[in-house]
Amino acid sequence: MQEFIGLAYFARYPAVIFDIQRGGPSDRHADAHAAVGHRDLRLRLHGDTKHVLLLPADPHECFEFAGLSFDLADRLQTPIFVMLDLDIGMNEWLSAPFAVGRLARLDRGKVMGFDDLEAGRAFGRYLDVDDDGIAYRTYPGTHPTRGAFFTRGSSKDADAPLHRGGSAYVENMQRLQKKFRTARNLLPAPVLGRTHKSARFGVIYYGSTAPAMEEALERSRTTARCSTSCACAPSPSTTTVAAFIARYDKVFVVEQNRDGQMRMLLVNECNVDPTSSFPFSLRRHAHHRRFIIREIAAGWPALTSDPFRKVIA
Amino acid sequence: MTFITKPTFHHLKLAPNSLGYTRRDYEGAVSTLCAGCGHDSISAAIIQACFELEIPPHRIAKLSGIGCSSKTPNYFLGSSHGFNSVHGRMPSVLTGANLANRDLIYLGVSGDGDSASIGLGQFAHCIRRSVNMTYIVENNGVYGLTKGQFSPPPTAAPRASAASSTSTSRSIWSACRCSWAPASSPAASPATRTSSCR
Numbered sequence: 001m002q003e004f005i006g007l008a009y010f011a012r013y014p015a016v017i018f019d020i021q022r023g024g025p026s027d028r029h030a031d032a033h034a035a036v037g038h039r040d041l042r043l044r045l046h047g048d049t050k051h052v053l054l055l056p057a058d059p060h061e062c063f064e065f066a067g068l069s070f071d072l073a074d075r076l077q078t079p080i081f082v083m084l085d086l087d088i089g090m091n092e093w094l095s096a097p098f099a100v101g102r103l104a105r106l107d108r109g110k111v112m113g114f115d116d117l118e119a120g121r122a123f124g125r126y127l128d129v130d131d132d133g134i135a136y137r138t139y140p141g142t143h144p145t146r147g148a149f150f151t152r153g154s155s156k157d158a159d160a161p162l163h164r165g166g167s168a169y170v171e172n173m174q175r176l177q178k179k180f181r182t183a184r185n186l187l188p189a190p191v192l193g194r195t196h197k198s199a200r201f202g203v204i205y206y207g208s209t210a211p212a213m214e215e216a217l218e219r220s221r222t223t224a225r226c227s228t229s230c231a232c233a234p235s236p237s238t239t240t241v242a243a244f245i246a247r248y249d250k251v252f253v254v255e256q257n258r259d260g261q262m263r264m265l266l267v268n269e270c271n272v273d274p275t276s277s278f279p280f281s282l283r284r285h286a287h288h289r290r291f292i293i294r295e296i297a298a299g300w301p302a303l304t305s306d307p308f309r310k311v312i313a
Numbered sequence: 314m315t316f317i318t319k320p321t322f323h324h325l326k327l328a329p330n331s332l333g334y335t336r337r338d339y340e341g342a343v344s345t346l347c348a349g350c351g352h353d354s355i356s357a358a359i360i361q362a363c364f365e366l367e368i369p370p371h372r373i374a375k376l377s378g379i380g381c382s383s384k385t386p387n388y389f390l391g392s393s394h395g396f397n398s399v400h401g402r403m404p405s406v407l408t409g410a411n412l413a414n415r416d417l418i419y420l421g422v423s424g425d426g427d428s429a430s431i432g433l434g435q436f437a438h439c440i441r442r443s444v445n446m447t448y449i450v451e452n453n454g455v456y457g458l459t460k461g462q463f464s465p466p467p468t469a470a471p472r473a474s475a476a477s478s479t480s481t482s483r484s485i486w487s488a489c490r491c492s493w494a495p496a497s498s499p500a501a502s503p504a505t506r507t508s509s510c511r
Contacts, residue, residue: 003399011396140394140410141417144371150341150387150395161342162387 005079006046009176010153012126012135014073014080014109018066021085047154048173052183053081057210060095062088068188071107076183077134085256087208112136117146125149125160126175133179190240193217202244203296205254206262213254216292242270252296319343330367339363339370341391345384347457352381355451356389359420363390374410374417378403378432380458382424382451390420401432404439407446419446426456426464 008015054069056062062084069080110130112123117138123146126135135158138147149160154172157163205213245251245266253263267274319342327335339360344353363373370392377383379400386395398406407421421439428436428450439448456462 004402007399138394140374140414141371144369145392148371148392148394150375150393150397152397162345162384 002046005051006049007153008079009049009051010047010172011151012077012137014070014077016066016069016073016080016082018082018084020089021083050176050180051079051081052076052180052187053083054187055083055206056088057207058095059088059093060098063098065188072183072186074109075107075134075186076179077109077137078179083207085208110134110136112138112142112147114142117143123147124158125151126156126158126172128158128175128178131178132182133175133177134182135175184238187238190238190244192240192244200248201250201252201296202248203252203254204241204244204262204266207256209254209256209292212288212292215289216296219289219293241266242272245270245272254292254295317343330364332367332369334364334367334370336360336364338392339390341386341388344388346381346388350381350457351453352385352451353388355449356385359449360389368418372416372418373420374407374414375420375422376403376407376410377422378424378427380424380427380456381453383422383427384458385451386420386422401427401430402435403427403432404435404444404448408439408442408444411444411446415445419444421446421448423448423450424457424464425450425452425454430465 005015005017007013052072054065054072056065062082065082069082073080112121117123122129123136123138125137128135138149140148151160152162154169155162155164156172157165157168158171203213203217253260253266255262266272319340321337323335323337327337329335341356344350344356346352363370370390371394373390373393375386375390375393375395377386377395377397379397383397383403386393386397396406396410401423403421403423407419410417411419423432423436436448439446454464456464
């Protein structure tokens with residue numbers, strides 16, 4: 001499976017994979033809520049790869065991102081991962097209605113047809129004619145004499161034939177890198193929450209943590225008045241997220257895994273100071289509001305002045 | 314000579330088939346396999362077969378796994394789309410392509426190591442599913458691309474090996490009504506096979 005994904009990445013084949021994240025191997029207990037795969041999927045699959053991840057927060061975003069993922073896969077010619085978790089998949093949610101209409105038209109991306117080939121347009125399967133790292137492709141059987149290619153993983157030149165030279169490999173990798181810079185403009189932007197003027201710490205959250213996090217943020221705004229929020233919807237490596245992290249004294253990364261995988265990605269890809277962000281503690285079940293406030297309070301004592309439950313005399 | 318582009322000129326009286334294609338229209342790039350490799354003979358046979366069957370080259374999709382055998386689709390049917398996929402996983406890639414476009418003719422090219430070891434699961438299941446394809450096993454008896462380690466299937470073609478092979482391997486190969494193309498000489502010893510591959 002991993003080798004296939006790496007091959008699709010290098011050979012520029014579109015694919016969509018829905019990753020229902022959970023903690024650990026199957027032990028007949030489907031209640032270990034977790035968001036655990038993005039570090040490995042982003043960086044560590046087969047080969048020198050990097051992948052696009054979409055991180056929906058609720059069933060409505062799952063629906064939206066499902067439609068978007070197929071468009072992105074064709075447009076970017078690469079595997080797209082929609083990262084769900086058990087909390088979204090197995091529980092009942094209230095969400096906005098699904099808008100089916102916008103999914104009716106598929107974006108197939110850059111495809112060269114018979115007329116283009118017949119007109120003599122230059123075709124090379126990995127030829128970057130638009131300087132965006134994305135090359136045109138053809139469907140099999142399009143033209144009797146033009147547009148066919150026999151392709152493979154990484155050892156190839158811009159026209160697809162086998163090429164084991166170092167320069168061809170480097171150029172191939174640079175085209176992939178350029179494509180991922182292009183991808184940043186096509187992905188949904190992070191959602192920035194309301195910010196208080198005196199806010200000194202920020203919170204980054206994503207996935208099924210969203211409802212509990214919004215409740216916790218509302219609570220902290222009315223009490224400590226010193227927080228802000230940033231819902232990290234798509235893949236993390238955006239300038240918006242980097243600027244958000246740079247703005248505050250501390251940034252808490254609320255996530256559901258042991259090692260702070262999203263935080264690792266943010267530190268690596270946004271080039272931020274590792275001491276400026278904090279991962280969350282591990283829990284077996286999905287986060288809830290009290291747990292989030294308690295965790296933040298442990299790293300930000302100002303919050304502890306407000307008791308979680310007020311004693312009624 | 315493998316670094317040059319294959320010349321396209323041919324004899325003026327080279328006979329075309331009823332579609333107007335000559336045999337040369339079914340050729341691919343210059344082979345980079347070892348001189349004398351039996352795989353090139355199989356490529357030549359595929360070219361001749363497609364020419365005689367009068368199949369438009371661009372209506373064929375050629376898919377392969379990994380290995381010397383799986384490099385060969387580069388050397389025939391140059392006007393066909395193709396994909397050099399994952400070791401032993403050609404059947405699933407071909408099955409997916411077949412589901413997406415049922416109008417093409419699918420040619421799967423694999424080797425003895427690619428089909429009978431790492432890819433045995435996929436090999437067996439594509440037969441069980443009756444995928445509409447031609448599956449060619451180019452059997453040279455070794456892993457040629459990795460310098461000649463012995464491959465798992467019987468040391469010769471199924472009929473010849475039936476007496477000496479285990480019942481399991483007999484049943485596997487006898488169950489496969491696929492093309493079986495021995496790429497090595499039946500008389501060749503394992504040592505000579507090894508030395509003929511790199």
